[in-house]
Amino acid sequence: MEALRSWFTYVQDNFEFILEETIAHARIVVIVIALATVFSILLGVAVSRRPILRAMALSVAGILLTIPSLAMFALFIPVVGIGNKPAMIALFLYAILPILRNTVTGLDSVSPAVVESAKGMGMNPAQQLLKVRLPLAWPVIMAGVRISSLLVVGIAAIAVLVGGDGLGSFIQAGLTRRGLPNAANSVFVGVVFTVLLGLLLDVVFATIQRFTTSRGLRI
Amino acid sequence: MTSEAKIHLDRVGKTYPGTKVPAVEDLTLDVYDGEILVLVGPSGCGKSTTLRLINRMIEPTSGRILLDGEDVTQGNPDKLRRRIGYVIQQIGLFPHQTIAQNIATLPKMLGWDKEQITARVDELMSTVGLDPEEYRDRYPKELSGGQAQRVGVARALGADPDIMLMDEPFGAIDPITRDRLQNEFLRLQSELRKSIVFVTHDIDEAIKMGDRIAILGERSQIRQIDTPERILAYPVDDFVNDFIGTGSTIKGLNFLKVSSLTLTGYPRMSTDEAPEKGIARLQESGSDWLVLVDDQNRPLRWLNESDLAGSGDELESGGEEIGEFLQSDNTLFHALEQMVQSAAGCSIVVNAAGAFEGVVQMEDLSKAVRRAQMEAKLHYEELEEMQA
Numbered sequence: 001m002e003a004l005r006s007w008f009t010y011v012q013d014n015f016e017f018i019l020e021e022t023i024a025h026a027r028i029v030v031i032v033i034a035l036a037t038v039f040s041i042l043l044g045v046a047v048s049r050r051p052i053l054r055a056m057a058l059s060v061a062g063i064l065l066t067i068p069s070l071a072m073f074a075l076f077i078p079v080v081g082i083g084n085k086p087a088m089i090a091l092f093l094y095a096i097l098p099i100l101r102n103t104v105t106g107l108d109s110v111s112p113a114v115v116e117s118a119k120g121m122g123m124n125p126a127q128q129l130l131k132v133r134l135p136l137a138w139p140v141i142m143a144g145v146r147i148s149s150l151l152v153v154g155i156a157a158i159a160v161l162v163g164g165d166g167l168g169s170f171i172q173a174g175l176t177r178r179g180l181p182n183a184a185n186s187v188f189v190g191v192v193f194t195v196l197l198g199l200l201l202d203v204v205f206a207t208i209q210r211f212t213t214s215r216g217l218r219i
Numbered sequence: 220m221t222s223e224a225k226i227h228l229d230r231v232g233k234t235y236p237g238t239k240v241p242a243v244e245d246l247t248l249d250v251y252d253g254e255i256l257v258l259v260g261p262s263g264c265g266k267s268t269t270l271r272l273i274n275r276m277i278e279p280t281s282g283r284i285l286l287d288g289e290d291v292t293q294g295n296p297d298k299l300r301r302r303i304g305y306v307i308q309q310i311g312l313f314p315h316q317t318i319a320q321n322i323a324t325l326p327k328m329l330g331w332d333k334e335q336i337t338a339r340v341d342e343l344m345s346t347v348g349l350d351p352e353e354y355r356d357r358y359p360k361e362l363s364g365g366q367a368q369r370v371g372v373a374r375a376l377g378a379d380p381d382i383m384l385m386d387e388p389f390g391a392i393d394p395i396t397r398d399r400l401q402n403e404f405l406r407l408q409s410e411l412r413k414s415i416v417f418v419t420h421d422i423d424e425a426i427k428m429g430d431r432i433a434i435l436g437e438r439s440q441i442r443q444i445d446t447p448e449r450i451l452a453y454p455v456d457d458f459v460n461d462f463i464g465t466g467s468t469i470k471g472l473n474f475l476k477v478s479s480l481t482l483t484g485y486p487r488m489s490t491d492e493a494p495e496k497g498i499a500r501l502q503e504s505g506s507d508w509l510v511l512v513d514d515q516n517r518p519l520r521w522l523n524e525s526d527l528a529g530s531g532d533e534l535e536s537g538g539e540e541i542g543e544f545l546q547s548d549n550t551l552f553h554a555l556e557q558m559v560q561s562a563a564g565c566s567i568v569v570n571a572a573g574a575f576e577g578v579v580q581m582e583d584l585s586k587a588v589r590r591a592q593m594e595a596k597l598h599y600e601e602l603e604e605m606q607a
Contacts, residue, residue, distance in 0.1 A: 117311030120276060121325050121374075122301035135315045214315035216358030 044103025087159035102144025106137025231282030260435035304375030453595030482577025
């Protein structure tokens with residue numbers, strides 16, 4: 001109880017700073033997810049009907065996800081320097097796989113009869129894609145976006161190690177001042193607010209998913 | 220002939236890459252304006268492929284396709300498809316769009332203005348028997364199979380094409396609904412007079428829907444193409460005969476009318492005549508039964524000798540019931556149905572006023588059938604002579 005009270009006092013005392021870092025954290029995640037969504041959908045559409053390219057794209061995206069995050073973040077420092085940039089590049093690469101995989105799966109799951117009738121009515125391939133295939137794959141793609149956003153919210157805490165912003169700074173500060181007053185409180189602020197941010201973003205994306213999915217596709 | 224045909228396939232062929240045997244070989248076929256031509260054949264004969272060659276869903280590897288005399292084998296296939304209504308068995312409605320949006324697909328693509336589209340959608344929904352108020356804003360998942368296929372037909376009619384291609388459109392629907400949809404579609408077609416190519420594997424559906432039927436064998440070779448009545452009366456070879464199956468003669472009775480028969484006379488007596496007179500007529504004619512008619516010559520009962528020999532005032536409830544009467548526009552199939560149910564083994568024909576005209580007997584049916592077979596045979600012999 002005492003620890004909890006102390007933590008709340010800590011949060012109250014540092015609220016402005018916490019809010020600032022939470023917003024910075026959210027900003028990184030939202031920008032990364034937006035870019036990764038556009039990129040992965042374009043890539044998914046491009047490879048969905050080309051079996052070899054598709055297998056290659058999915059393997060590469062899968063391999064990227066297995067690269068340890070610490071190394072991945074550091075990898076881009078020589079190229080873009082320290083700060084948010086190397087962090088965002090690394091997060092972008094992590095975010096690709098779930099969205100790409102779901103784009104491909106979503107496009108696959110569109111009934112061939114529906115595509116056949118679209119083609120039979122004289123829709124050209126671009127119209128088939130934009131009016132039929134993508135709208136039908138959309139709920140599945142959005143599910144991928146939500147998975148990526150949860151993934152990225154957690155990993156983004158490492159950004160602080162390459163000079164970036166975000167809630168990771170509380171974790172790092174706490175760990176380096178281990179044993180000193182408020183060290184544990186600082187770590188828990190980092191953890192709890194990252195989790196809360198993750199939940200909040202998921203609710204936001206779920207709402208977007210709901211309002212951008214046709215009523216005819218809702219279960 | 221070529222210039223009259225709405226659709227003309229000129230030695231069209233399709234060989235898939237990597238195969239030697241063509242799926243469709245050298246097919247020449249005309250579809251006339253306003254007719255339903257049914258392509259029917261065993262599965263794998265290439266009938267669906269043939270249909271899909273017409274709107275180039277499958278690109279032919281040889282030959283030409285002409286619509287209204289215009290060669291459409293080259294050029295933009297999407298533009299071609301917008302001129303042709305296309306209905307498939309799986310329907311393929313867009314699940315993310317409402318019924319109205321589904322039907323509006325092609326008009327929208329063609330850039331019709333909004334009011335025109337709304338009016339067209341309502342009109343089409345009423346045409347296929349769906350209340351626009353009730354169904355306009357529904358989604359495909361909220362429809363039954365039969366309703367969905369109605370929407371499929373309405374959507375294909377969207378931009379009022381002259382030509383419709385229908386690939387087993389009623390194949391996945393339960394028999395009762397299918398029968399109703401077939402009837403509705405035939406009624407619709409009698410107003411719209413589209414030129415339709417209709418694919419089915421069901422010979423009965425072919426007979427019902429087709430103005431003409433093309434029976435296809437392997438590689439989509441035409442084994443016989445003609446009106447259903449002529450195919451039933453005179454299958455040209457064993458393949459066609461096997462395909463139309465047993466009972467083809469009986470099915471053929473559907474195309475012959477009572478009016479084509481010379482009716483046979485039959486012994487009868489009126490309710491105001493004495494039973495003895497009836498008995499005398501039975502003995503005179505050698506018939507087992509006579510028809511009891513009322514004072515306006517309307518048939519009442521079948522009576523035999525023992526009915527007549529019984530009590531005189533029970534004649535109107537004695538003997539056997541007659542059942543339904545035939546009229547001149549009934550089919551001989553209907554006549555046969557009545558005949559096998561009738562006590563006297565023949566069916567009674569009445570005029571529009573309900574007065575007795577005569578009876579149809581088994582030998583009349585067989586005469587009519589043999590005459591139809593003879594006529595069909597003569598037709599084919601003439602064709603051969605013309606070709607020779």
